[in-house]
Amino acid sequence: xxxxxxxCAGVLIILGGAAISTALVITRLIRxxxxxxRAYRQYLGRSILLGLEFLVAADIIxxxxxxxxxxxxxxxxxIILIRTFLSFSLELEITGKWPWQTKKTPSAExxxxxxx
Numbered sequence: 001x002x003x004x005x006x007x008c009a010g011v012l013i014i015l016g017g018a019a020i021s022t023a024l025v026i027t028r029l030i031r032x033x034x035x036x037x038r039a040y041r042q043y044l045g046r047s048i049l050l051g052l053e054f055l056v057a058a059d060i061i062x063x064x065x066x067x068x069x070x071x072x073x074x075x076x077x078x079i080i081l082i083r084t085f086l087s088f089s090l091e092l093e094i095t096g097k098w099p100w101q102t103k104k105t106p107s108a109e110x111x112x113x114x115x116x
Contacts, residue, residue: 007062010054017047034043056083061088 014019021043053111063076091099 007058010051014051042094045090049090052083052087
C-alpha cells in the first residue's frame with residue numbers, strides 16, 4: 001500500500017509541477033517578461049526531479065515489502081540506476097553543474113529573468 005501511495009505521489013508531483021510551471025510561465029508572458037523558455041525548463045525540471053525521488057522511494061518500498069528475490073533486486077537496481085542518471089541529467093540542465101561540483105558555471109540559475 002505504501003509503494004502505491006508513493007508512486008501516485010510521484011506522478012501527482014510531476015503532473016502538478018507541470019501545471020504550475022505552465023501557469024507561472026503564462027503569467028510571465030502576460031506580464032511581458034521574456035525570455036521564458038529557460039525559466040520554464042527550470043521550473044519543470046525541479047518538479048520532475050522531486051517526482052523521480054518519490055518514484056524511486058516507491059520502488060524501494062515495493063521491493064522490500066514483497067519477498068525480495070534476486071530478480072526483484074536486480075530490477076530495482078536497474079530502475080534506480082536509470083532514474084539516478086535521469087536525476088543527474090536534469091540537475092545539470094537546471095543548475096548548469098553536476099551535483100558534486102562546488103563552483104557554479106554559467107547556467108539557468110544565473111538567468112536574470114528567473115527573478116530569484
